[in-house]
Ligand SMILES: Cc1ncc(COP(=O)(O)O)c(C=O)c1O
């Protein structure tokens with residue numbers, strides 16, 4: 001780094017490389033959009049990954065009550081141990097029993113799942129090393145790693161195979177500097193859900209190459225009918241798995257910043273050093289607010305299954321609705337999700353000769369149809385766009401219909417005929 | 424870093440240098456104490472910097488009510504912008520008007536003051552650079568910086584001058600790699616409060632050497648009668664000041680993790696880069712819980728002055744009580760604080776030939792008198808110990824009396840006579 005020249009007459013204060021190289025891809029792209037919605041049509045944002053934005057999805061009464069109770073407790077105000085209150089960590093261990101044989105000792109509370117991810121990346125990876133991340137995938141990994149000099153390497157997901165991992169590609173990406181493989185299941189942005197067999201294939205690669213797994217399961221249990229959620233840790237025979245989770249999505253309280261890391265290490269491969277390292281890192285800023293820590297046991301225990309079922313049923317119906325509507329949009333290919341809260345849609349960009357790329361496509365859709373979808377480049381995946389399924393039903397239908405109109409108006413007729421003829 | 428040998432048969436997962444080099448000095452020392460209290464005397468911890476531990480100090484009703492109201496708000500559940508909700512940042516700007524001319528744009532909310540400190544250290548300092556920190560001083564700076572390869576250099580505080588900064592030493596410590604000077608005022612562990620003149624002397628050094636200041640003012644306004652609190656930013660003519668604060672101490676809610684950074688940069692020396700850098704860093708884990716963000720305007724507005732006055736009066740009286748009692752302890756020299764919640768006490772260790780150092784001294788005091796004080800080494804300041812003043816009055820009196828007994832029982836009579844004779 002350039003050193004500051006003390007004797008110069010001018011102040012010269014720079015931001016660190018960490019600060020300069022911390023980028024939030026979605027924010028950068030969304031904040032730099034240069035378009036205004038069409039004033040004649042109400043704006044519909046299909047871009048916002050916050051399920052609480054529209055007021056149609058709310059946390060269950062039991063969760064709110066647990067906080068009301070916590071507020072009155074004298075013990076909800078003082079510092080917690082940096083890994084979190086013991087009872088809260090015990091409650092997470094019980095709630096997460098499907099992940100494997102764990103106890104409170106294996107749980108570290110964090111300030112949201114993002115902080116959990118920061119903890120596991122920074123404990124496992126060193127400046128100069130790399131972590132393998134799915135593409136398309138949620139970009140917090142890039143935001144957190146690159147500033148620290150940890151390289152992100154992508155492995156391919158296959159849109160034609162319900163976004164399964166391209167296993168050859170995954171294995172090929174591993175090198176001597178690979179510190180971890182990130183598996184996001186269910187996936188943001190794909191909505192894919194991996195079955196046991198596929199998860200085992202991923203574990204085999206990790207085992208053969210002796211690379212630990214970071215399991216991002218913030219959407220655990222978020223699967224549509226006919227699919228089953230399996231925690232990858234529950235299948236691991238030897239591979240150490242650090243699972244990141246939290247209340248954010250399933251309990252519809254993203255702003256509360258309650259997350260956790262769970263250490264799965266049956267063969268004690270991580271040993272004292274990594275456990276101690278996580279404990280060390282947790283002392284940097286301490287964990288989540290004690291107001292929520294104290295409520296956590298009741299939140300995890302008393303939220304009824306019917307609440308989860310209702311939310312999931314709603315989202316599944318939304319997925320079906322959007323899928324059916326978007327099938328009518330020429331030049332698009334929606335890919336039906338199996339879980340989470342999103343759908344990816346391919347834009348056959350060669351059929352829209354007016355637009356160079358997904359960004360121009362979604363920008364023009366804002367200015368003409370007042371519908372905004374996240375362009376695939378937010379996930380380093382061009383010529384796709386992502387929609388969220390949690391908006392109210394009427395808004396979703398209306399938005400999909402406008403998307404179809406937009407496509408009809410802009411699809412390149414000549415190109416389309418050519419395509420039809422060549423088939 | 425050693426690279427992982429993929430072809431070996433053995434797993435070899437290491438913790439990163441960041442994780443290994445993140446140390447919490449207080450935790451390390453406290454957790455490794457090998458002593459049991461005397462079973463015949465109730466244990467009194469004068470070590471715990473959490474003012475809510477003993478139940479005698481509680482947040483005001485207005486603060487609790489603000490949270491009760493926030494819980495019911497639909498808008499207290501969703502994600503906030505990564506720098507924090509606009510209204511909450513505006514409220515902090517108004518509350519902090521004594522610091523200088525600031526607006527919501529200058530405020531970034533954080534997950535406690537520790538996170539604020541992490542943000543400002545990481546935006547200003549680079550691996551290989553150094554930051555100057557007072558000794559004795561609160562050790563979060565070491566915890567946060569060293570793992571990132573940012574060196575901590577200490578400047579001296581002068582116990583005989585009410586812990587004022589040794590200005591020559593401060594200036595001498597500055598070199599080409601100095602990224603910031605940390606000023607903790609009022610101080611943990613010293614309880615010192617600097618007047619305008621002294622703060623200006625510090626600013627002059629920063630200005631002459633063109634080093635920005637990190638102002639740790641988590642104890643702002645926490646000053647005893649006859650002293651005045653001045654925010655160092657309010658005196659700065661050119662030096663950029665990043666002030667770290669929060670609800671933690673003044674509102675008696677350390678567990679809630681609500682802190683903030685305030686950017687003071689009258690001459691736009693930090694420029695876009697540092698501001699943008701802080702914004703970038705805030706996207707890593709997002710800020711504090713929205714439950715508390717939504718309550719923040721009411722908390723800052725409605726807490727009555729009488730609440731603060733009552734807490735301060737209590738602590739000031741405790742300081743007087745402890746000081747008077749400890750003057751009777753041979754071989755100790757209590758240093759009367761002017762604010763915050765702590766008192767430093769010199770242990771004239773040469774008069775206690777049984778004990779090699781402050782650690783042995785405080786350990787034996789636990790096993791004989793069931794009183795625990797933090798040894799000076801927790802602040803890299805040997806032959807002192809720190810007591811907290813927020814324990815209930817009876818406990819404080821009892822503890823100080825036991826300390827005096829302990830000193831009388833262990834002071835080296837011969838040494839004492841020698842000292843008396845030589846004077
Ligand atoms: C896959 C994935 N991981 C992690 C996160 C971050 O969760 P949190 O808001 O709890 O930090 C998200 C949020 O959208 C996500 O989609």
Ligand SMILES: Cc1ncc(COP(=O)(O)O)c(C=O)c1O
Nearest residue numbers: 535536537561611639641669671
């Ligand atoms: C001087 C000083 N700065 C910062 C902190 C950290 O405050 P918080 O608990 O808000 O992270 C403390 C806590 O004791 C402190 O004494």
